[in-house]
Amino acid sequence: VGKIPWWKEAVFYQVYPASFKDTNNDGWGDIPGLIAKIDYLHDLGVDCVWLSPMFESPQKDMGYDISDYQAVYSRYGTLSDVDNLIAACHARGMKLILDLVVNHTSDQHPWFQESRSSKTNPKRDWYMWKPARYDADGNRMPPTNWRSYFAGPTWTWDELTQEYYLHLYDTSQPDLNWENEECRKAIYNEAMRFWLDRGVDGFRIDTVNKYSKRTDFPDAPVTMPGETDQPAAEMWCNGPRIHEFIREMNEQVLAPYNAVSVGELSNTPLPSQVLPYVSAAAKELDMVFEFSTIRLGTGGPFHGKYLYREFPLSELKAYVATWQQWLEGTDGWHTVFCENHDNGRAVSRFGDDSTVELWEASAKTIALWQATLTGTIFLYQGQEIGMVNMPKEWPIEQEYKDVESLNFYGEAKASGDAERIRKTEKGLKILARDHSRIPMQWDASPNAGFTSAGVMPWMRVHDGFKDLNVEKQEGDDESVLRFYKKILKMRKEYSGLFVHGAFRPVLQEDETLFVYVKDDQGSEESGVQVNKRRKALVAMNFSGQPASLQEHDLDVAATLGCKHGEELLLVTTLKKNDFSRMEAGVLKPWESRVYLNF
Ligand code: ISL
Ligand code: CA
Numbered sequence: 001v002g003k004i005p006w007w008k009e010a011v012f013y014q015v016y017p018a019s020f021k022d023t024n025n026d027g028w029g030d031i032p033g034l035i036a037k038i039d040y041l042h043d044l045g046v047d048c049v050w051l052s053p054m055f056e057s058p059q060k061d062m063g064y065d066i067s068d069y070q071a072v073y074s075r076y077g078t079l080s081d082v083d084n085l086i087a088a089c090h091a092r093g094m095k096l097i098l099d100l101v102v103n104h105t106s107d108q109h110p111w112f113q114e115s116r117s118s119k120t121n122p123k124r125d126w127y128m129w130k131p132a133r134y135d136a137d138g139n140r141m142p143p144t145n146w147r148s149y150f151a152g153p154t155w156t157w158d159e160l161t162q163e164y165y166l167h168l169y170d171t172s173q174p175d176l177n178w179e180n181e182e183c184r185k186a187i188y189n190e191a192m193r194f195w196l197d198r199g200v201d202g203f204r205i206d207t208v209n210k211y212s213k214r215t216d217f218p219d220a221p222v223t224m225p226g227e228t229d230q231p232a233a234e235m236w237c238n239g240p241r242i243h244e245f246i247r248e249m250n251e252q253v254l255a256p257y258n259a260v261s262v263g264e265l266s267n268t269p270l271p272s273q274v275l276p277y278v279s280a281a282a283k284e285l286d287m288v289f290e291f292s293t294i295r296l297g298t299g300g301p302f303h304g305k306y307l308y309r310e311f312p313l314s315e316l317k318a319y320v321a322t323w324q325q326w327l328e329g330t331d332g333w334h335t336v337f338c339e340n341h342d343n344g345r346a347v348s349r350f351g352d353d354s355t356v357e358l359w360e361a362s363a364k365t366i367a368l369w370q371a372t373l374t375g376t377i378f379l380y381q382g383q384e385i386g387m388v389n390m391p392k393e394w395p396i397e398q399e400y401k402d403v404e405s406l407n408f409y410g411e412a413k414a415s416g417d418a419e420r421i422r423k424t425e426k427g428l429k430i431l432a433r434d435h436s437r438i439p440m441q442w443d444a445s446p447n448a449g450f451t452s453a454g455v456m457p458w459m460r461v462h463d464g465f466k467d468l469n470v471e472k473q474e475g476d477d478e479s480v481l482r483f484y485k486k487i488l489k490m491r492k493e494y495s496g497l498f499v500h501g502a503f504r505p506v507l508q509e510d511e512t513l514f515v516y517v518k519d520d521q522g523s524e525e526s527g528v529q530v531n532k533r534r535k536a537l538v539a540m541n542f543s544g545q546p547a548s549l550q551e552h553d554l555d556v557a558a559t560l561g562c563k564h565g566e567e568l569l570l571v572t573t574l575k576k577n578d579f580s581r582m583e584a585g586v587l588k589p590w591e592s593r594v595y596l597n598f
Pocket of ligand 1: 061
């Protein structure tokens, strides 16, 4: 029986440094603030912190635009703060991973400054430069019709050398040219080995599927008639040399350091496309983030990204079932997450934040849902207290800061189409990346304890922080936070079921109940010693109405394959004072339970 790698059963927790905890009263979170909260994370049950970019950066895209891989953004701290953070994690048996952003740099990075300085500069080829095209009237046009992620073309004209450079994201984020070997070597040394040598345990790897582009640069087919720039993800996602590049990175850097890796795989919706990245035999990545579930309700990755679309529960369940089952019988591994810094809050999207009761019940149900799924679990800061989206009344122009939100909004306004503007506003108020970026709510003091009274935080603190904060929930043994602690412990105690188990959907078409069976038969494959064949039935009410199991023909004991009376209630989201009124076969609004066979 092989040894299970530590990262499979570990609980990962993403920290967005700007919004976690400010210690020097400049309104920005910082690394000393994270160090001050390490015991909080340890107590929650976190094993590994993923720290979003804290590198030197002009902050056009909140640090995903790096101008120096080996320096820390001064508002976040210093190199020695990072050393202290590594030590603080390791002293508690925890690990730390950093964000590796090497698809692009900032345009302020010295590599790009050199590259743009002349066509003969030795680093010219480290980025992707192309001459202009001209239309029939002699007007200059970009080399292709590709639309960038943040709206507008993927090409920006550079006056000095009279060529365009490629950028999949903002114009200030030029794409590195992975075709150039010297460039790859510099990435490995400066962005990776430098940090691994200081003791970090691995990386969350940004946009890992986009290093290899179609180098014949064809135009994308017109799928948005009337628009100059067309969606073109197939020109740069999962490109011709992508697996070669990642294998090389693994062989030369990740494997020698025994570093853990989790790659971000957007625009890769098919299991058959994902497996080559995470198959153990392929020696590329340990884990990946696949986005079908977290993108639910968005109109599409490009133009329609912020047009909200209502979706039935069955659609959510279908994605979960597909991705829970896709690696059965393979040597792949995957991740469980429903929040990150690029999406609205889960309780406002998949749960119900319309009343205090429904908020609390649905936040716990989301916790139970995540903690019972197979794969490595990732939490995002604030998820553990059920943080919600920004209030709908907050005006976009004043309170939203994200380049992507503001570009989409600007684009809608420029269209002059009132309907499109209205829909974009509505969509942003549910889906914008800004929702997850407001300050962490620590306590009921001014500024939610994120920063001191009188300081202006970089983003506004949620108006509801007095009722929704860590301190309040620490003191309430039925709070969302205490429930997370409990359920993360349960997940580890029954790791054969919840981390490794086989997933079987039940009642897949139902629009109220979300039900599945976890069976630890799957865990034998993953090398876990199984003493007793266990099964768990996870029954969750994803609605504001009571739901009767009987009416759904759901027989708990029979589904678990045990005798009646031999099913054990392992955990419920119900409050203790509701127990007396608990009806065996009826789930209250957003109530959820896990039963075990005996
Ligand atoms: O639609 C998208 C952009 O919102 C995604 O498909 C995107 O490609 C993906 O989420 C990449 O995100 C990562 O890289 C970006 C950065 O802005 C995000 O914050 C980061 O998570 C560029 O570095
Ligand atoms: Ca600060």
